[in-house]
Amino acid sequence: MSAPIKVLIVDDSILVREAARSLLERQPGIRVLDTAIDPLHTMEKMRREWPDVIVLDIQMPRMDGLSFLRKIMAERPTPIVICSSLVGNGAQTGVEALTAGAVSLISKPRAGVAAFFENESDSIVAAVRAAAQANMRRLSELANRTPV
Secondary structure (H helix, E strand, O other), X not given: OOOOEEEEEEOOOHHHHHHHHHHHHOOOOEEEEXXXXXXXXXXXXXXXXXXXXEEEOOOOOOOOHHHHHHHHHHHOOOOEEEEEOOOOOOOHHHHHHHHHOOOEEEEOOOOOHHHHHHHOHHHHHXXXXXXXXXXXXXXXXXXXXXXX
């Protein structure tokens, strides 16, 4: 049996962190390392143990998710699943996140978060599992390429 996928959840909402943790911890082959309220707390936690996948919000205090995504991709490319209300329906923020190296986008609602994580559990788990299989060297090359 292979090692479980180690996931770190980064969101300023305790409701989102707990709903995501509850969902992912119930999945075989997935282990939630921890949760963090913002990218600065995340970096502290990542010094102790590096995750295989990061589930990341965009709007957070102290550092936004896009800035953190770019920082991670520049320093140590890691599969990142963006889970944000700002990425739905072809939103510019979603395009920016994918361009910066995110492997997947999950558009979460602004309300009804607990129900969302239950109703969309299959697609959320699938996104995390797929992210763990991402070719980060190739994604890093694409993210760092200068547009012509």
